[in-house]
Amino acid sequence: MSDAIKHECGLAFIRLRKPFSYYQQKYGTVFYGLNKLYLLMEKQHNRGQDGAGVAAVKLDTEPGVPFMHRVRSSAPQAIGDVFSKIRDEIQEIEKYQPEITKYPGLMKGHIKFLGELLMGHLRYATQGKNNVELCHPFVRYNTIPARNLAMAGNFNLVNADELFKFTDVNPGEVHKNSDLAAMLETVHHFLCKEDEVRRNGLDIKHILQQAFSLFDGGYHAAGLIGTGDAFVIRDPNGIRPSYYYVNDDVIVAASERAAIRTTFNVGENEVLELMPGHALIVKSNGEYAIEKIIEPKERKACSFERIYFSRGNDEKIYKERTALGRNLSGTVLKAIDNDLRNTIFSFIPNTAEVAFYGLLKGLEDYLNKIKIERILSWGNDVDPEKLSEMVNRRIRIDKIAIKDVKMRTFITEDSSRNEMVQHVYDITYGTVRPGVDTLVVIDDSIVRGTTLKESIVKMLDRLGPKKIIIVSSAPQIRYPDCYGIDMSKMGDFVAFQAAIALLKEQGKEHILQEAYGLCKELERTNTLHAQNVVKNVYKLFTPEEISAKIAQILNPGGIGAEIEVIYQSIESLHEACPNNLGDWYFTGNYPTPGGNRVVNKAFMNFMEGKNERGY
Template sequence: MSDFLKHECGIAAVRLRKPLAYYKDRYGTALWGFNKLFLLMEKQHNRGQDGIGIGCGKIGMPLGEPYMFRRRSSEKDALSYVFRKEMKSYHKMVRKGRFDPNDPADVKRHFDFGGEILIGHLRYGTSGDFEEGSCHPYLRRSNWPTRTLMVMGNFNMTNTGQLNRALIDRGQHPVFGTDTQTVLEEIGFHLDEEHTDLYRELRDKGVDGSEIPELISERLDIVDLVRRSAASWDGGYAICGVVGNGDMFAMRDPHGIRPCHLLVTEDVIAFASERVPLMTVFEASEEDVRSIDPGTVVTIKADGSMAEAPFAEVGQVKPCSFERIYFSRGNDPEIYRERKAMGAALVPQVVEAIGGAVEKAVFSFIPNTAETAWYGLMDGLRMHRRQQVRERITRAMADGTLDEDLLDDLIMRNWPRGEKIAHKDIKMRTFIAQEKGRDQLVSHVYDITYGMVEEGDALVALDDSIVRGTTLKKSILKILTRTNPRKIVVCSTAPQIRYPDCYGIDMSELGKFIAFQAAVALHRKAGRQSLLDEIYDDCRREMAKPLAEMTNAVTRVYEAFSDDQISEEISRMVTPEECDWKGEVQVVFQTIANLHAAIGKPCGDWYFTGDYPTAGGYATVNAAYIRWYDGVGGRSYDLPL
């Protein structure tokens, strides 16, 4: 998307189903699992640029030997940095004769990541610091393996303040900053409780102390642990955890907001945020990989036994539609088809915007992630033109006017022309402090292909979504005007983004949305500031209600206007002011109905409709309006203590 937007993190996990010796014999290396983890993370590198972390759990280590390991980094190119560093350490120990690389047992004992459980996280931070300490996985150590816990996830909790309050009420001392710490401590608390209960029961029965750890490990109920931990969570999440004894779990929120996929083969049980990395890395078919059901936890005990069970009542299933529009890599067969369908669905609006003159228009896309939808748009335009030709030929045959000249005219004229007009040249750094200087830099992020737009042509540019409109106005449209088209039509495959997200996307400040700005501007032009004041009072009343009773008071901002009226105001707002070009800008948005039709299955649309899947969403949107009205920036979720 032209407006840079941070989004969901990525997770990857590999649980080997055989001893390391098996992988050495079959694949030539005891580090087969470690290598697969790297590939799974590399194939999801788009999901995290702020840092990475990896973890390893070793099953059945002798007493006195470490069994849980972690590395994290927020360095530039952290993924390559961490794995390169670990392999450098591996080869250094081999050269020094510390262990035999051909002996899997030796590798497991001496190399930190020579274990059966390997997990990795790619972080796009929406809270906390952007340093190594904020990277997953988070680790909670104990000298009891069944109380040692490592957790990572792709999630945002809307009620972190409330969760921290619960920790404090128990007598704990949480360290504020991220919801990750809260999740870790909540699971850790219930893990401690269950461990203590089992220990006392076994001790009181007279079981010998040396036998107690194994019995606790066998009886540890991970599903019940997850169920109790998640009882008060409000948000979207895909969370993976490893217990020191070798138990493991992966869970997905009850509304299926965050994605989590599962692959099971004879060699491995693997998890990832996206499906295609699992298919590619393990050479699996599309049918082999499936999503974890909403409200379900997959558990793998230390002995390798796997089970799936519900941990919460499933709500209305609303997977994040931005996964389909933009975030997930487009080589997933489903997502590829859906993005093409999104582009095709825009054809009627595009044809109307250019006055039906397809022969006098050039069709392009910005940025590269919109390319797949552009293919769909071009296919749709060709079908539109074929239908026109068919109808004209049918009429000509009926009235006897069909001849070679008419056929040549129909066949050769008015076919859609697709060109790559804009190229992202460099990634600009805003190292110039003055706003004017910074804007000049931003205006050179893209370069254009000259000579493709002819005199009198309209230029149609397809974008994934339009959030703030800043890049459109300050950069893209200024660049596109250099081609001197008669009109520029910017098409968004996503509908108008009107409401904040609180489940993973860094998109919670209401006042920054161009659709909200447009609606507010229309109200003020019409002298309806009093309505905006009333909505503020409504939001404050909503925030005084119990969380479960809140509604979205911000919908009133948009009720007075049609989608087209808001689009027209957006078009006016993003039109460049400081250029000599005299043409017209029109911004066209996908309809919500067409988005649902393109995806073809349940999808979340709260950022378009204000219909949130959890109670915390309604608290977020009302708080966001209050913050905007009061002139306060920052996140509008993480409700206060």
């Protein structure tokens, strides 16, 4: 993705179902669980690079012995930093008390994170703060084991303020905008109430039903309780992804299916999807159940997971990204007037590569059809040289753009910084025939368009193409996200900028004021959640008109090439990703009322000149 956006976090959960001596005997190490947790987190490192954390709970500890531990880091290599801290403690034991290493029970007593319950988290700083205090897991400690709670997750809640009021908790300056803090306090509130009346252990299902019925957002969250109970839960719309795997040795959950498959070397059908509104509840004795916590609603699994966020080594995601590219081939052929001889195709590194292969397959299908038609039209008059030329025709592809080292500049002046930004990418010289070739490059999506305008377009123009066509495998991003992706400011979206420009050009700026006035009225009546007012800004224009204006915005000026922008259609997106129909950032159709409130608030912030998040 040319415009890097911060997005969903990653979650990893492991419950060891056997004694540590079992793992030492079967797998040759007492650290089987920790090793697997590390792998599970590393295989999801794409989901969060601003921080990491691990929590562990030990079963059956002696009274007074700590049983819940946590370590977090916001270092540049956070996963490595977290596990180096765990490793340091292990190495100290091995160095100074080597006799202990022969006895798994003693190892458990001496090493903090040698617990039967393990939870890991990878964080992107969606609140804009890379602060270790905001890294998951969050923990609520208590002298009563049943009231100890550690939680982590991949989510955003849009009603955190209401939850803090409900629990009568003042979260403090650091955590006042933290939705995990709000979730933790709410779950802990009901956990304590349950503990007050419990007779035969905690009813985890009842606790979750009470707490999660209050949450507005998309979530995949996990919790460890001091009793040894644990849970993993998914929102009722299935917005955030959640997968689990169970065998006799372990119970595992994670944000991505492929991470579990790779870590435990299991087949696709062995890793199951946790269904919307359901929870994986693990009891202290190692038994588990899948329970319906909230009545499932219309499935709105995040389509961005398939377009970009999840790793593409999942076979279904790979096929879907290929389909996204293939679906664009007809539109691209029309844009180049079917002139494949004078067109070069490439992609913007690196995550658009799979969609590029799909686009290429669609183009090859067209070219092969043309080859067959031409050869058949010759009848018996076949010239070997002419036939050879036709058979050997290929789609022209080259790796045009190369992402260079991460550029940093000590210069704060805007013009100088913009000049430095141009060099984030580099080009392959000699690939384009100046003034003759059209250059088509595919990107995952176009959010702000800043990197395209300030870097990529200028860079590609140095090759001298007649025309540059930017193809997005995603539709136009028009609205904020409030369920896990850090896209919350209307002014950041180049599609919104294009709509504003069109309204101004056509003398229809009054529509903005009318929309703003309606938002203020909804706010006054406490019904800001009732409708998405911002749809009114776009409704006068076709997607093609918006795309044409975006092309003008992305033209930095002073270049020789004509610029065109092509987007995926909503219909083609749904065709390629039929099980992930969450498309609110494209359509404005939010799955929860809080989404409408967020988009309207973001619009009001824009109109009032406030550079603030919409939630």
